[in-house]
Amino acid sequence: MRKLQNEELGRITPEQFKRSEKSPFVIVLDNIRSQSNVGSVFRTADAFLTESIYICGITAVPPHREIQKTALGATESVAWKYFKETIEAVRELKSRGYKIVGIEQVEGSVSLGDFEVKEGIRYALVFGHEVNGVDQAVLDTCDHVVEIPQFGTKHSFNIAVSAGIVLWEMNKKSMYSPPNPFSTS
Numbered sequence: 001m002r003k004l005q006n007e008e009l010g011r012i013t014p015e016q017f018k019r020s021e022k023s024p025f026v027i028v029l030d031n032i033r034s035q036s037n038v039g040s041v042f043r044t045a046d047a048f049l050t051e052s053i054y055i056c057g058i059t060a061v062p063p064h065r066e067i068q069k070t071a072l073g074a075t076e077s078v079a080w081k082y083f084k085e086t087i088e089a090v091r092e093l094k095s096r097g098y099k100i101v102g103i104e105q106v107e108g109s110v111s112l113g114d115f116e117v118k119e120g121i122r123y124a125l126v127f128g129h130e131v132n133g134v135d136q137a138v139l140d141t142c143d144h145v146v147e148i149p150q151f152g153t154k155h156s157f158n159i160a161v162s163a164g165i166v167l168w169e170m171n172k173k174s175m176y177s178p179p180n181p182f183s184t185s
Contacts, residue, residue: 017077022051023171024117026093028100028126030086030134031057032159037130039070040160046074048167053078054093054124056086070160086126086138093124094141102126102142103166104134105155109147112166117173125166127159 012020027045032038038060045053055061061082062068062075083089090100101115101123117123126142128134133156139145148157148165157165 014073014077017046017049018079020049023049023167024051024122024174025167025170026051026054026098026122026124027163027167028054028086028089028093028124029056029059029159030126030138031129031132032059032127033130034159035060035064035066036070037158037160038064039067039072039074041127041163042067042071042074042078042080044160044164044167045078048171050078050167051122053080054083054089055080056083056089086135087141090124090126090138090141096122098122098124099143100124100126100141102128102134102139102145103148103162104128104139104145105147106139106145109145112146112148112169115144115146115170115173117170119175123170125163125170127163127166130159 025048027041027050029038029041038055042053042062060067062071062080067075081089094100099121103125126134126138146166148162150157
């Protein structure tokens, strides 16, 4: 096996990204304190052709040196919008027809592997503060709450890791089919 060179990866430009059909997911960042986590989420959102990121509360916004270090330019491709309060972002998304999905450990949560992504539905995925998680007032507005199964001694993942896991699984389950850069047709 030979490692592929960057020019062989078939990557699209930020302009092509903006014109591309997006996956049916928006990411909502509820008071994320680490700028590195924010940058990593931007990079993951870019990789999965995520529609946009709603940045809320104390979460830092681009341009920010720490965000840029981990985003590697993804703040130029992924659309984002800032809200002072996460609940405002959720209200806007609900008014636009999104189903709100909190990513949290709660009574009655659904395991990520069991969550059904329905065709034609758009989802807003809410990821919470590194210590406190998704705010209870936001959880109270959610249509669904999904939990990532964990088996070790720790009870949480880093927010950026959680976003990667959830977006991977949700995209696998959705009917959305991104363009294949390796396609010969």
